[in-house]
Amino acid sequence: MTDDLVIEINNLTKRFKKITAVDGLDLSVRKGEIFGLLGPDGAGKTTTIRMLCAIMDPNEGSASVAGFDTVKEPEEIKKRIGYMAQQFSLYGDLTVLENLIFFADIFQVGKQERKERIARLLEFARLTEFKERRAAHLSGGMQKKLALACTLIHQPKVIFLDEPTTGVDPVSRREFWDILTELHLQGVTLFISTPYMDEAERCSRAALIFEGNIVVCDVPERIKGLVEGE
Helix, strand or coil: CCCCCEEEEEEEEEEEEEEEEEEEEEEEEEECCCCEEECCCCCCCCCCCCCCCCCCCCCCEEEEECECCCCCCCCHHHHEEEECCCCCCCCCCCCCCHHHHHHHCCCCCCCHHHHHHHHHHHHHHHHHHHHCHHHHHHHHHHHHHHHHHHHHCCCCCCCECCCCCCCCCCHHHHHHHHHHHHHHHHHCCCEEEEECCCCCCCCEEEEEEECCEEEECCHHHHHHHCCCCC
């Protein structure tokens, strides 16, 4: 892997019994990119992200993230990445603040750093005035922003987001993407799966995946140019 590449995938394949979820993927993601993985439900987006996060091993092929092999060095990868799952997976009976403190504990963020980071993340995610509200009582959009804030508590340089705006209203989607754009400007590498074409347009590059195969991978403008009409 060169210094410019953060994610490198070679012939990555994952099978579940007789079903091939991901079939021979070859991709690379450069430092600081917003990389979009675009496709319908069941295309293989979540499986791909789970393999890159070292949660799931491939049947064939290899992948490296931040210079570490996903199978041989999973713990090194987990220290350096943030992962936001598709479904809300935080603790609903804890407040916004308590969830952030809990994740700071998991990642062993020091007390002084923790205080500063939590205050900054609450402001960053527009959640300061809701910090004492239980997570279960937040709107869908606020829950997504809280999940992102918890993902950022240990300041990862690579973040994987699995359909982060699915099921939220258009205003919350726009606000969430404003936050992602700020992260991008800070040099964070974002790997985002989405079923939405308009979100893929916001990416530096996008790959269209269908039935576990990459159909095309390019900048959004060139991908749109492959389709006739407006």
